[in-house]
Amino acid sequence: MSYTVFVTLDVRPDHLDDFIDGITENARASLRDEPGCLIFDVHRDNTIPTRFHLYEVYTDEDAFTIAHTTGNRGEVPRNVCLRRI
Template sequence: MFSLVVQMQVRPGKREEFLAGIAANAEASVRDEPGCLRFDVCSVEGEEDRFLLYELYTDAEAFEAHKRAPHFAQWRTIAATVLEGQVNTPGSLLVSHTTEENA
């Protein structure tokens, strides 16, 4: 499985706009893309404008399809105005332990 960890720094005063845009993108990704298995948005404690995303796809091709989706294009438009910086770290899921009802 293809995984992606994204660190995002949001411009001051743009937090709510960021959260609305990324929530819509995450929801549509899991709902509309068969290859998107997980899309988590996490805040960083003590840093109001810093966030981490964890995305999980069946494979790299599913991630490429994600980048072509209409909701991703909408997100990129929002991202251009709300993000100060972004670092993407792609990888592969090796081990996972979860209780989904707690997620």
């Protein structure tokens, strides 16, 4: 059974460009480098331009856990997000 993650983030307005660049690269890298990552979509809210929705699908929960606890993959999203939300 697949494992789905849905995250909503409110980004600080003064960091929008950096966040968009960082999360776009993170999504590409997840699809490229994480064997269990099937989908990583980034959506910008239509009514609140500083709100983003991340939709990720992994083959299973183990694939998600491995992707977020090995190498620097767990650190990259934290660095992209925490400094900007």
